[in-house]
Amino acid sequence: MTRPVHRVAPATDTPVRQESLRAHNLDLTFRQIVGSRAPISRSELSVATGLTRPTISRIVDELLAGGLIVEAGPARSGNSGRPRVGLSLAPTGPAGLGLDIRVDALTACVVDLTGAVRHLDFTPRFEAPDETLRSLAAMAKAAIDAAAAQGLTVVGATLAAPGPIDENGVVRFAPALGWRDVDAGAALRSRIGAAGLPVVVGNDASLAALGELYASAPELRNFVCVSGEFDIGAGIVLDGTPLRGSRGWSGELGHVMVDSGGPRCACGANGCLQCVAGLREILAAVPVPSPAASPAVAIDELVSAGSPEILTALDRAGTALGTALSALINIIDVDTVLLGGSFSLLASWLTEGIERELNSRVLTAGWAPVEVRPAPLGPDAAVIGAALSAVDRIRRDPNSWLARH
Incomplete structure (x- = not known):
């Protein structure tokens, strides 16, 4: 028996109205200014967008009048002669x-x-x-x-x-x-x-991952930013785009299980990463914790004082972080781990344990090692x-x- 073939009717073409075309061209031009590392000239915008010089001039005038850009010349140029006026984002x-x-x-x-x-x-x-x-x-x-x-x-x-x-x-x-x-x-x-x-x-x-994306070099487009201010969270960026998940609930790395026989977490599960690598949990390993208000500062003071318990707890935390991150990286394939939030202040003591686990657990680590480094913005991210x-x-x-x- 021959099954009937259900054909999908072609989408009906709709005309592009003048206002929609204007908005599209303005978006296109503005993106070029946003993405430029240096002031960009009107002629460069025309080449980059394919729009005519009169169209670019009209759009630029509109952006200038709206306070979104300023003239900040001269634009970059390898030619001699009169310098071209550059355009950049407005600071007001x-x-x-x-x-x-x-x-x-x-x-x-x-x-x-x-x-x-x-x-x-x-x-x-x-x-x-x-x-x-x-x-x-x-x-x-x-x-x-x-x-x-x-x-x-x-x-x-x-x-x-x-x-x-x-x-x-x-x-x-x-x-x-x-x-x-x-x-x-x-x-x-x-x-x-x-x-x-x-x-x-x-x-x-x-x-925090969005902040680090803006602050980092343009080649950093695939990374996970691990923050440890409260619960341990992971902001994921793929191809320059932060991932949120279908409901915006992604990145709860602190509740990945790293020890099935571990202690009960506040979330109700056992053996969560949070129970090993959370800042308060690291401090709990020391009989008499530092009186500093910030856990990260307290940990740093204890390290400076030569506390063997805090060094052991930090190594255990780094190992647990590396274990959880290895599972994540084997799935999403990023090339960089940024230690953000309070973890950025403790990177010197966490990195070795994390790298040890990444090198042994990430399938591609032998030919494409994952870089681990402190996040540029740190606690302000x-x-x-x-x-x-x-x-x-x-x-x-x-x-x-x-x-x-």
């Missing part, structure tokens, strides 16, 4: 606001369209969610005012928080904070009080990445800004 105009919860402090940060940090503030952290969110909202208001004084308009705020966070900004479970089903997004939106300001909540490890996430939306969709200005 749209900006992003980042908020972060650390072990010993709350942090607020503002970055401009170029990615430069224009405001960075710290205040002591509270234990209760309500007090924490109230303090973060006050810091956000002060940061918005500080940005305005510099000619910047904050277009969005993002809170970096540990643990799984749903699309509405509810922190579902953050055992290190003692939070469960805390609607941080709604609380911040109501308290910041800036009409129409988008406020979102994102996972701190994923946002999450708050900078949170601020950059708002700026990133303007970089990807400049028309959304121009439509309002």
